[in-house]
Amino acid sequence: MSATSATGARPRVGFRVPTKWVTISLFLLPALALYLLFVLVPVIQAAHYSLYKWNGLQPLDNFVGLRNYATALGSDTFRTAVSNNFLIIVLSLTLQIPFSLSLAVLLNRRFRGRTVFRVIFFLPYVLSEAITGVVFSLLLRPGALIDSGFSSLGLGGLIQDWLGDPGFVMITLFVIISWKYFGFHMILLLAGLQGIPREIEEAALIDGAGRWQAFRHITLPLLGPTLRVSVFLSMIGALQLFDMIWVMTKGGPLGASNTMAIAMFKAGFTNQQMGYGSALAVILFLFALVLALAYQRFVLQRDVEGAVTAFNG
Amino acid sequence: MKLIPTRFLAGAAILALVASACSSTAASPTPAPAATPAPAVTPAPAVATPTPTPKAVTIEWWHITTGEPGKSIFQGIADAYVAAHPNVKINITVLENEAFKTKLATTMQSGTSPDLFQSWGGGIMQAQADAGMLQDITAAVAPWADTVNKGAMSIYGLTDKSGVFHQYGVPWDMGMIGVWYNKALFTKAGISAPPATWDDFLADVSKLKAAGIVPLAIAGKDMWPSMHLWTYLLLRIGGGDALRTMISSGNWNTDACTAAGDQVVKLNALNPYQPGYKSATYDNEAAAVGNAQAAMEVMGQWAPGTEANDATNKKGIGADLGWFPFPTVAGGKGAATDGVGGGNGIAVGKNAPPEAIDFLKFFSSVYNATKLNASSPATALSPVIGTESAVTDANLQLVLAGRGKATFMQLYLDQATSPAMGTAINEATVALFEGASTPAKVCAAITTAAAAQ
Structure with missing residues (x-):
């Protein structure tokens, strides 16, 4: 647009543009102020x-x-904290998400009681992290429910000092974190699966593809966007890990379950x-x-x- | 995983902390209160009015005595003072322990402080004094300072670099850590009298072990309970002066420090702790003693209340509970009467009016302080001289006797030092009890932490 035509259009433009920007900034202002502050x-x-x-x-x-x-x-403490965060990221991506995916595929089939299973698997996600932490702390006390469960199955030899052994505590915590969040990822992936038209998979099956081939080359690629969001949420969540671990171990024993957020909180609020x-x-x-x-x-x-x-x- | 914006994390963290604090009696040294307020024993003293034409004054008082009967006793004392001084108004804010700490810190960051507030002395008081938030009341309390236990008074003051002592607050509760034990379990293991020496203590641990009884409960997750045991060993071996020098110089690489650690290693070898001690909280520890699953714990004056609270039957072990002072160590420089202790006090804010200090005098009168001791169970072990007989519980009488005889009183190490230093001491010592460190490493770790201050 040249200068002359702009000048020529001035009365209209000069009237419209400010109104538009005034409206936009008025709507933006409260959110922007809060965000800044x-x-x-x-x-x-x-x-x-x-x-x-x-x-x-x-x-x-x-x-x-x-x-x-x-x-x-x-600091060794902080380096342990960082590696713990990344350990949880790696374990989440290699174990928790594949597990959630297989459950989602399973529950995407039609069978009796499907909704009941969906609700049961999703339930742990509804609990707050603090409550989950308190409940599992009680269950994991020596001789409490989990230990006696192992014993009565004849697996007494597998009993560990679940939260007291510096070498084992992160494994225990990962299992509990997975227990709490697999249902969330499952529901996310289930929603993704339901967005995939059945006809595409059926067409592939008619064309002679095996079930695995259909899953690998049809379902999985189409599920891509959901899966990528699921992985993203999982990673950010693992980086921010705090509440449940704080309630269960306070980062202990001997600093073995510190995360970056726990180290930050301890430094600022416990140690001033x-x-x-x-x-x-x-x-x-x-x-x-x-x-x-x-x-x-x-x-x-x-x-x-x-x-x-x-x-x- | 959950997606929380980073900005909410601190808030969530505080909530989680409050939630976890709510579920435990934890480190609050105030004994669990009961429902019956005690009747007044002696008549109220006449309260002198400070000035003939008084001007209106408001005193802001923050305290954390949320439980009854303590809360009502505090309110009652304030009401009585206000009734006698119509020009004074006392605004009481009762806060839960963790909420109090957060609120006080943010208030002080904005440059003000309440006139009177809960204090434990030590490193936090030092930080508050350095920030100019406290009022030097040395001269104001001088006329009546000797009506209060001297060791307890000294905790609520600081010695500056030129060696001058400044009083910043007064105590209303002062106890001593000792060993709480189950008399019935001792008898069962064939032990006739509580041990007086550390060698006897170790021998008794073996006897309890042989009788199939867990000798000692500690709390690896909360760390501080075993730190007190280690402090006592250090105090018995090195003596009070050596301990004080380590704190002030920051050099913990001393013979006494490693020798104390060696004794912990000896104790560890007997495998004396309750199952799961590494992940146990203080409440788990108290429950182990309260349920008669462990024979002993090294703990302060609040132990009977917490044990009862955490026990399955909500009563604890009752008359089976006994107390003895921490045993002496052969060849050690410390006296049997040296103690580790602490309690609660009230600090005075920088802009507090003279009436606030006059109120502290009123609060610390025998008449008012007796109310704290006489409630059942005791709200506090008042350090005001002449209130001791109001304590009815036999074990608390033993604690009081220990406190009365104390030739040296060390405030809990994790409170005497700065918060960061306290954490370092707790972390270093708990590693020793869990067999993941050595005596020399403990002393080196604390020295390193002191150097970083």
Whole structure:
């Protein structure tokens, strides 16, 4: 559009554009203000605090540069926490999601009592993490229900100090986390499966494909978008793991079940090292941000065309 | 997995913490209260009015005594003071322990503080004093300071770099950690008297073990209960001065520190702890003693109440419960009368009016403090001299006697030091009890943590 025609159109444009932008900004303002106040400002504040040695009470005057970050990366406790987060991500992707997928495929068939099974499998997800933690802590006490269950099955030799053995505690926690969340992923995948028209699979079967071939080459690719979202939620959830572990072990025994979020909370609120705690928060934020952006850019791109990463449409 | 925006995490964390705190009696050193308020024993003292033409004053008081009868006793004392001083208004805010800590921290970050508030002394008081949030009341309480147990008073003050002591608050509860034991189980194992020395203690552990009884309950998840046992060994072996030097110098690589650890290793070798002790909470520990599943625990004055609360029958072991002071260690420098203890106090905020301190004097009078001791079970073990006889429970009388005889009193190590240092001490010592560390490593880890302060 040339300058002259713009000038010529001025009366109309000059009248319309401001109205449109005024409306948009009026609608945006409340959300934007809240977002700035409760998300962006705290993120910036945390980044600021992370450069100080600060207990939360004294004036913010002991500038230490990046020392809090160096301490974090050099600390065995924090390195264990990071590797625990990634252990849960890996186990979730290799065990929990395939398990949820096979259940979803099973429950997608027509059979008597299908809804009952769907509800039962979904139920654990409804419980809060804190309640799940308290309940399993009781069940896992030595000699309690789970131990006596093993004994009565003649499997007494398999009994472990479930939450007390530093070498076993993450396995126990992973099983409980999976118990709580497999139903959620199952429902997600089930919804995805139901969006796939039956005719496509039937056509393949008529053309002579085996059941596995039909699943592998028809169902799985069509389920792709749902599966990718499921994996994404699983990864972000694993990075933020806190409530259940805090209730069950407080990151113990001997720091064996620390996660980044637990290390952050302990530093800030138990130990009153607000500066160091902020540094841990920033590191956790960066992990989550990089993972989320990379995943959106490289994996989810075709599903969310035009969102966050693709600025040019 | 669950998707929570990062910004909600801290909030969720606090909720989870509150939820977990609600389910346990945990570290609160206030004994579990019962329903019957005790009758007044002595007549109320006459309250002197400070000025002839008083101006209106409001005192903000935050406390965490949420249970009865303590809550009503506190309210009653405040009401009595206000009745005698019509110009004074006392605003009481009763908060749950964890909520109190969070609220106090955020209030202080904004540069103000309540006039009177719950305090445990130690490292947190130090941080508050460094931030200029506390009022030096040394001169104001001087006329009546000697009516309160000296060791207890000293916990609510700090010595500055030039060696001058500043009083920042006053205690209303002071106890001592000792060994709580089951007399019936001791008899069953053929033990006639509680052990006076550490060697006897180890021998008794073996006897209990041989009789098929779990000798000792600890709590690996909460960490601090076994830390107290280790502190006592350190105190008995090195003596009070050595311990105080380790705290102030930050050098824990000492013979006394490794020697204390060696004794823990000896104890570990007898395999004395309850099944699942590594993941046990303090409530699990108290339940083990309260259900007569374990013979002993090393714990403070609140143990009988918590044991009863956590026991399946809600009563605990009743008359079978006994108390003895932590045994002496052969060749150790510490006296049998040295103790580890602590309790509750009230700190004074930077802008508190003189009336707030006058109220503390009123609160600490024998007449009012007696009410805390006389309730059943006792709301507190008041450190006010002359209130001891109001305690009716025989075991608490033993604790009081121990406190009265104390030649040296060390505040709980995880409270005497900064919170980060307290965590480091707890983590280092619990690893030793779980057989995952060595005495030398414990001392080195605490020294490293001290250097990072």
